[in-house]
Amino acid sequence: METSLRSGIEGRLHLHVFMEFNKAVDWTGLRAVTFNGVRPNAQATAGRGAKMREMKNHGHFYVFADKVGTLKVATSGYEPWKDYPVKGWCQVRLGFVGRLKQVESVRFHERLGEYQAEQLATEQRLQALKRPFRPEVLAALQPWADQYSADQLRYKFLVLRGGSRTGKSxxxxxxxxxxxxxxxxxxxxxxxxxxxxxxxxxxSHGYILFDNVNDMQFVLDYRALVQSNNSVHTLGQSQTGMYAYRVWVYKVPIVMTVDDSAVWNSHEPWIRENMFELVLRGPCYE
Incomplete structure (x- = not known):
């Protein structure tokens, strides 16, 4: 139960409920979930495939987490951490850290900081192992980079293709x-x-890297986005809209790495016209 913070009616409340059924439910009439003669905004989970269980767990945790405006939380025996795992990013995004005891909250963020510090130190050590890139490789990329020096309606995304250990990433x-x-x-x-x-x-970010793209459908399904045009793009869409967010990536360089084993056709008409491709036949470094 939560306070309806965005409502203009003082004292208005609303409920979030996440339920699982053993058989298909008729969502057209919603008789099963009618409350005091009122039909709620009830929709089926849009997720499918291997991550279905993870999405359901996210739904359970969403109604469990103590967010701004939460008044009361109740579960029916399917408990977070006990019956299903909860990812750290989910806790942070839903403000769940606020429900933890102070010492637990502090330790939670300390661990996140420790991991980030260790990753940064590792990255600095790995820098010493990098070798200079071949001049002809950088020269081949210059025309692609030059396009961002001027305003355009859209931009070509870069695809670095090659086999393993060619240095794409x-x-x-x-x-x-x-x-x-x-x-x-x-x-x-x-x-x-x-x-x-x-x-x-x-x-904070100068460009976007989609590393290790396994299928060109990833690009074809989001054509306007990868062109870095001036539109505001909605991602994370679902039937409820609870995961949706918007991004503006105008003039942001977009780079992709694609392995030779990926499902990729450089001659697909739209991809051919909108990408700048560099095929690495060998290591890109000296």
Whole structure:
């Protein structure tokens, strides 16, 4: 039970309920969930496939977490941490840390800080192992980088293609140093069906790297986004809209790394017209 903070009616309350059924439910009439003659905004979970259980657990935790305006929480025996795992990012986003005891909250953030510090130290050590990139590789990329020096309606995204150990990801992560753009926002895509830009910040990130794209459908499903046009893009969409967020990536360079084993056709008409592709036949470093 929560206070309806966005309502203009003082003292108005609303309920969030997440339920699982053993058989299909008729969502057209909603008789099963009618309350005092009123039909709520009830919709089925849109998730499918291997991550279905994870999405359901997220739904359970969403109604459990103590958010701003929460008045009372009750569960029916399916308890977080006891019956299902809760990812740290979910706790932070829903403000759950506020429910923890002070010492637990402090320790939670200390651990996050320790991991980040260790990762940064490791990254600094790995910098010493990097070798200079081949001049002809950087020269080949210059026309792609030059397009961002002027305003355009859309921009070509960069695709670095090659086999394993050709240095695709290392090169992609270093483009900010090469062109003075700063640090990239990195999503390791693999089999992900959609871009995840929830943490992208134009003030902190100079460009976007979609690393290890396994299927060109990832690009074709989000054509306007990868063109870095002036539109505001809505991501994380679902039937309820509870995960939706908006991003503006105008003139933000977008880079992708694609392995030779990926499902990718460089001759697909739209991809051919809108990408700048560099195929690495061997290591891109000296």
């Amino acid at each position: 290392t090169l992609a992560k270093s483009l900010g140093d090469v062109y003075g753009w700063g640090s990239p926002y990195i999503q390791t895509v693999q089999g992900a069906p959609a871009p995840d830009l929830k943490e992208f910040d134009k003030e």
